[in-house]
Amino acid sequence: MALHLFRYPLPIVLVAVIFFSIPFLNFFMTAALYDLNQRWDHVFERIQPLQYLLSVLGLVISYGLIAKKKFGYYLFLIFSIVLASYNLWMIAWISLGKKLFMAGMRIQASDIVWNAVLTTIILGLIFYFLRKEISAPYFSLVNRGWRAGYRETHPIPFHWTNMDGEREGDGFTINVSGSGALIPLPAHHFLKEGDPINLLMKLENEKRELISISVKGTIIRLDREENGSDLAGIMFEFLPVQKEEKEEFVRFLGRVFAPRYPVQNSVEAGRKEAGESSGELVNISTEGLYVRSETVYEMGEVISVRINTRSGNIPLKGIVRWSNPQAKYGKPKGYGLQIESVENLNHFRIWVWKQRFKIFHGR
Incomplete structure (x- = not known):
């Protein structure tokens, strides 16, 4: 189980501290390099523009990671590209027989290569641990954070029991992936982080037949919502004998998690025919869509x-696979729809395909 500090994964905390320290390291290293330990006011004159850029990026990246903002990770990638490009430029420069100087002293080629190798290793390790943590349920698409891979909120009916069978409950998953799920828990569940749990999920196969998937799991996170209810992050543990069940589950996820693209087209909907209510698309895929609407249809309704x-x-x-009248989990008030049939399928597929290549979206 991952270590947490103030309910943050330890790698996230360490990386945030590293980036927060960059401006201070730049300052004191520059002071030491130019022997300005007694002339602090002159240090800023010696700091290079690239150092200022990396210092500002470091502070913003640190804030983004702690605040669980997407831009924190994206700016880290920009930071890495800038730093890697600078190292490549220095290597290319000396390979042409040029000389580089710092504080009046020539920088040796071996030092430049060693610095480039060390920088690559450090940035690679940071990238690895950030990807590992932001892909965990801790950084899911619910309003607490973000993830590296897109995961659409999807309700799968489930029944859970603890290992001794003394406690149990029912509900619908909030987020789910091939390695875990985020589920709601009833009051007085008495579960804690690290507890084993059994899940029995009901989902549709390729023939739209209802099947059951049983999987053991471990609770890796417990969170409390504003209304006082609890959420549990579950890490799945499929057994070797469950190969067929796991493959069926992965195929199911492949269908329901078809790539979705943000759109902002107006829609009309109704139980008998379109026109009963109006709304606005939030996202679309070839398999489903989400509609922002004041009229929210109930789960299981065909519209x-x-x-x-x-x-x-x-x-x-x-x-309707997801009814969201309370605008929960980072989505606006509305409903999620699993597409059953399209009147003009080719027109629909071409239109969805075009959304993929839009550079700017309405949201």
Whole structure:
């Protein structure tokens, strides 16, 4: 089980501290290099523009990681590219027979190569641990944070029991992936981090038949929502004898987690025919969509939807798989739909395909 400090994964804390210290390291290293330990006011005159850039990026990256903002990770990538490019430039410069100086002293080629290798190793380790942590349920798409890979909120009905079978509960998953899930827990569940748990999930196979998948897991995180209810992050542990169940589960995730793209088209919907209510698309894929709407349909309802696009309307039918009247888990008030049929399938697929290549989206 990952170590946590103030409920933050330890690698996240350490990396945030490292980036927070960059401006201070730049200052004191520059002071030492130019022997300005008694003339602190002159240090800023010696700091190079690139050092200022990396210092500002370091502070912003540190804040982004602690605040669980996407830009924290993206700026880290920019930081790495800038630093790696600078190291490559120095290596290319000396390979052409040029000389580099710092504080009046020539920098040796061996020092430049060694610095480039060390920088690559450190940035590589940081990248590895950040990816590992932000892919865990801790940094999921619920409003507490973010993840490296896109995971759409998807409710799968489940029944859980603890290992001795004395406690149990039912519900719908919030987030789910091939390695774990985020689930709600009832009051007085008496579970704690590190406890084993059994999950029985019901999902549809490729023929749209309802099947059951049983999996053991471990609770790796417990969080409390504003309304006082608890959420549990579960890490799955499929046994070797469950190979077929795991493969079926992965195929299911491949269907429901088809790549979704942010859109902002207006839609009309209704139980019998489109036009009963109106809303706005939040995202779309070939398998499903999410609609922002004041009218929220109940789970399991079959509704008709008409998407308004510049190239014409796209009528389709679908089953409500997620009803979200309280605007929970980072999504606006509305509902998620699993697409069952499309009137003009080719038109629909081409339109979704075009969304993939949009540089700027409405949201």
